[in-house]
Structures are given as structure tokens and as C-alpha cells.
Amino acid sequence: LKEVQYEKDLKGKKILVTAGPTREAIDPVRYITNHSTGKMGYAIAKTAALRGAEVTLVSGPAEVEPPMFVNFVPVVTAKDMFEAVTGRSDEMDAVIKAAAVADYRPKFVNTEKTKKKDGDMAIELERTDDILKWLGEHKKDSQFLCGFSMETEHMLENSRAKLKKKNLDMIVANNLKVAGAGFGTDTNVVTMIRENRETELPIMSKEEVAGAILDEIFEIKR
Ligand code: CTP
Numbered sequence: 209l210k211e212v213q214y215e216k217d218l219k220g221k222k223i224l225v226t227a228g229p230t231r232e233a234i235d236p237v238r239y240i241t242n243h244s245t246g247k248m249g250y251a252i253a254k255t256a257a258l259r260g261a262e263v264t265l266v267s268g269p270a271e272v273e274p275p276m277f278v279n280f281v282p283v284v285t286a287k288d289m290f291e292a293v294t295g296r297s298d299e300m301d302a303v304i305k306a307a308a309v310a311d312y313r314p315k316f317v318n319t320e321k322t323k324k325k326d327g328d329m330a331i332e333l334e335r336t337d338d339i340l341k342w343l344g345e346h347k348k349d350s351q352f353l354c355g356f357s358m359e360t361e362h363m364l365e366n367s368r369a370k371l372k373k374k375n376l377d378m379i380v381a382n383n384l385k386v387a388g389a390g391f392g393t394d395t396n397v398v399t400m401i402r403e404n405r406e407t408e409l410p411i412m413s414k415e416e417v418a419g420a421i422l423d424e425i426f427e428i429k430r
């Protein structure tokens with residue numbers, strides 16, 4: 209059993225992980241989403257659970273099976289995720305927001321299938337609430353808040369700005385255009401950004417990245 213190989217160094221820690229995309233309905237047939245498969249967040253949840261943490265995984269419709277030994281909370285929309293996360297965050301030692309949350313949702317959801325007409329169409333969108341920003345505004349000093357940031361340009365600058373704006377302890381940045389990083393891959397290439405320290409990791413499996421993120425959050429030296 210692979211499980212016995214893990215040192216239970218996160219025993220007693222309560223960790224909330226979010227993962228996957230969210231899905232915002234346009235009508236009963238169609239929705240808006242993104243390319244997130246949930247792999248990175250699920251790897252964090254699994255690794256933390258194997259290391260003895262009490263893990264809650266709040267996940268949008270992901271493409272991977274939920275890991276064992278986690279409290280699995282499936283959600284669909286950004287609003288569902290907001291409610292699931294903010295209702296559980298208070299007692300958590302760490303919140304790790306790996307989910308790719310929709311920034312916009314259709315302002316009006318048709319109850320019937322939208323029929324095509326001649327010519328173009330437009331869908332009016334409204335902003336969703338920023339879950340991570342809310343967590344940063346309501347954070348206790350004892351809680352570690354870790355965001356993720358996916359960028360296609362100006363990765364470090366944009367990610368540093370998100371760290372500040374959302375009052376995070378750390379943001380894990382990855383560049384979609386780097387080989388071996390991003391959506392659907394089994395590997396990732398990330399930089400862990402904190403206020404006084406930045407750590408650029410080489411290409412690693414998502415499980416190894418998960419381990420490195422947990423070590424950084426809980427200050428575990430190897
Ligand atoms: N996030 C969130 N709620 C949202 C949008 C994003 O909690 N409504 C979180 C994500 O889970 C991630 C972090 O914020 O941990 C950064 O997400 P990202 O999309 O990279 O940044 P945004 O702040 O949404 O800015 P933009 O998409 O414009 O780059």
C-alpha cells in the first residue's frame with residue numbers, strides 16, 4: 209500500500225482545497241466554462257490527505273475521480289462554490305484555491321432552449337463574486353491563504369498584484385504557454401510567490417508540485 213510511505217506530518221491540520229472549473233448556464237442546454245480538469249487541486253487534496261490532514265475538497269465539474277479520504281463537496285457554479293467555501297473556511301488552517309472560477313456568468317438564464325435566428329447574437333454577462341478576495345478580507349492571522357494564478361503573459365507581475373489585492377499569504381503562478389504547465393497536463397511548472405520569497409520550481413508531476421506547496425505552506429524543510 210502506497211499510503212504507508214507517507215509521513216503523517218500534516219496530522220491535525222484542517223485544509224480546504226478548491227479545484228476544477230465552474231459551469232455557468234446560458235440556458236438548459238448550454239453553459240460557459242474553462243479548460244480546468246481539476247488535476248492540480250485533486251493532487252493537493254490527495255497528497256494532504258495521505259499526509260494525515262483533514263481535507264475538504266470543494267470541486268466544480270472536474271474530469272478526474274475524487275481522491276479517497278477527503279470530504280468531497282461537489283459544486284457547479286461560482287455562486288455554489290462561494291457558498292460552499294465561505295461556509296466552511298472559518299475553521300480551516302489553510303485554504304488552497306486551485307479552482308478556475310468563472311469571472312462572469314450570463315446575466316439572464318433562459319428557462320427554455322435559445323432558438324437560433326438569422327444574424328449574430330450577444331450574451332450579456334455579469335461578474336461573479338471573487339471567493340479568494342472574500343477569504344482575504346475575512347482571514348484570521350492563524351489561517352494560511354494560498355491562491356493560484358494562471359497567466360499567458362506578465363506572469364510574475366500579475367500574480368504579485370493578485371497576492372496583494374486579495375491579501376494572500378502565497379500565490380502559485382503558472383504560465384499557460386510554458387511546455388508541461390497548465391490545463392490537463394500531468395506535470396506543472398510553477399513559481400510560489402510570497403511577500404518576501406519567490407521559489408521557482410522545475411517541471412514536476414502535479415503530485416510533486418502538491419507536496420512542495422504543502423511543505424511551503426506548513427514550513428516543512430526537506
Ligand atoms: N478566484 C476566486 N473567485 C473568482 C475568481 C478567481 O476565488 N471569482 C481565485 C482563483 O481560484 C485563483 C485566484 O482567484 O486562486 C486567481 O484567479 P485568476 O483567474 O488567475 O485571477 P483573477 O483575479 O480572476 O484575475 P484574471 O482572471 O483577470 O487574471
Ligand code: CA
Pocket residue numbers: 309310311
Ligand atoms: Ca479569473
